[in-house]
Structure formats: C-alpha cells, structure tokens
Amino acid sequence: MFKRLIVLLLMMVLSGCGYNTLQSSDEDIKATWAEVLNQYQRRADLVPNLVNVVKGYAAHEKDVLTEVTEARAKVGALQATPELVNDEQAFQKFIAAQGQMTSAISRLLAVAENYPQLKADGLFRDLQAQLEGTENRITVARNRYIAAVKGYNITVRSFPSNLTAMMFGYQTKPSFTVENEQAIAVPPKVDFGAPAKVGGQ
Numbered sequence: 644m645f646k647r648l649i650v651l652l653l654m655m656v657l658s659g660c661g662y663n664t665l666q667s668s669d670e671d672i673k674a675t676w677a678e679v680l681n682q683y684q685r686r687a688d689l690v691p692n693l694v695n696v697v698k699g700y701a702a703h704e705k706d707v708l709t710e711v712t713e714a715r716a717k718v719g720a721l722q723a724t725p726e727l728v729n730d731e732q733a734f735q736k737f738i739a740a741q742g743q744m745t746s747a748i749s750r751l752l753a754v755a756e757n758y759p760q761l762k763a764d765g766l767f768r769d770l771q772a773q774l775e776g777t778e779n780r781i782t783v784a785r786n787r788y789i790a791a792v793k794g795y796n797i798t799v800r801s802f803p804s805n806l807t808a809m810m811f812g813y814q815t816k817p818s819f820t821v822e823n824e825q826a827i828a829v830p831p832k833v834d835f836g837a838p839a840k841v842g843g844q
Contacts, residue, residue: 660803660804660806660807661798661801661803661804661807661808662804662807662811664798664804665795665798665799665804665807665808665811665813668791668794668795668798669795669813671791671794671795672728672788672791672792672795672816673725673728674791675784675787675788675790675791676725676727676728676788677725678784678787678788679781679784679785679788680723680725681784682777682780682781682784683718683723683741683781684723685777685780686744686748686774686777686778686781687715687718687719687744689770689773689774689777690711690715690744690748691715692766692770693711693748693751693767693770693771693774694708694711694712694751696761696764696766696767696770697751697754697755697761697767699761700758700760700761700764701754701755701757701758701761704754707747707750707751707754708751710747710750711744711747711748711750711751713747714740714743714744714746714747714748715744715747717740717743717744718740718741718744721733721736721737721740723737728792728816728817729814729816731817734817735817738819738820748774752771752774755767755771785819788818788819789818789819792816792817792818793818795815795816796815796816796818799813799814799815800815
C-alpha cells in the first residue's frame with residue numbers, strides 16, 4: 644500500500660514538473676526531423692536525373708557536374724538518423740553538407756540558362772519543377788522542426804521542468820541557423836547608375 648502511494652505521488656510530481664511535456668516534445672522533434680530527412684532524400688534522388696539531362700546538353704561543363712555529384716556523395720555518406728539531433732557536431736556536418744548540395748544545385752541550374760535547348764527540354768523542365776517543389780517542402784519541414792525544437796528547448800530550460808530534464812538527461816537540441824550569417828548581415832548595395840535622360844536630352 645505504501646509503495647503504491649509513493650509511486651502515485653512520484654507520478655503526480657513528475658507530471659507537474661514537465662516530464663510528460665518533455666516526452667511529447669521529444670517525439671514531436673523526432674517526427675519533424677524525419678520529415679526534414681525525407682525531403683532532403685527526395686532532393687538527393689532527383690539530382691542524378693538532373694545531372695544526366697544537363698550532361699546531354701552541356702557535357703563540357705564538367706566542373707559543375709562533378710561538384711554536384713560530389714556534393715550528393717557527401718550527403719549520402721552521412722548517417723542521417725533521428726539520433727542526429729542529439730549530436731551537435733554531427734548535426735552541423737549534416738547542415739554543412741546540405742548547404743553544399745544547395746549551392747551545387749544552384750550552379751547547375753545557372754548553367755542551364757546558357758543552353759536554350761536544355762531549358763526547352765521537357766524532362767529538364769519537369770525535373771526543375773520537382774526540385775523547386777522539393778525545396779519548398781524542405782523549407783516547410785525545416786520550419787516545423789525549428790518550431791518543435793523551440794518548444795522542447797523552452798521546456799528543458801524552464802523551471803521546474805529543467806529539474807526533471809536534468810534528472811532524466813534531457814538536453815537542448817540544435818536548430819537550423821542561417822547558413823551564412825555574415826553574408827546576410829551586410830546590407831545589399833543598390834546602384835541605379837546614371838539617371839535616365841528625359842526628353843532625349
């Protein structure tokens with residue numbers, strides 16, 4: 644009887660100290676992170692087809708094609724598991740690899756601008772549309788993950804749930820950051836050039 648009373652009291656104390664919230668938030672992070680991984684995998688799966696189509700029109704653009712292929716290989720070499728969010732260093736490596744992939748894909752699409760026949764190719768246009776849709780899905784998935792991490796980290800750091808978090812080993816989880824904070828800190832330069840002549844003067 645006494646043991647049951649202690650267990651009941653312990654359950655009441657734990658539920659009042661954020662234990663259930665920590666459990667729920669942790670599961671939410673796992674689910675949202677799985678969706679981020681799913682969308683990144685979708686993008687990685689599109690890349691070989693995109694490279695092959697571009698290669699058919701612009702085979703001499705070897706540097707760009709190689710860069711995209713290598714970026715995809717780096718992404719594929721990382722063990723992107725749900726546990727990745729518990730390892731800050733591995734998480735940052737993953738984000739860096741995805742950033743390189745984004746950059747390489749952007750350069751590949753920029754190459755297409757120089758080849759009107761490639762831009763007119765139906766398969767290329769379809770792949771480009773799929774890629775754009777996937778990038779949008781990645782943005783949505785990342786935003787959901789950021790929101791889930793924010794809620795969880797607030798619980799881990801707030802009193803009295805922080806005591807429960809310490810007792811059970813819950814720690815804050817990493818979130819996405821801007822890939823190049825210094826670049827966005829510099830205001831854009833706007834140059835409208837010489838004023839247009841009015842009335843043919």
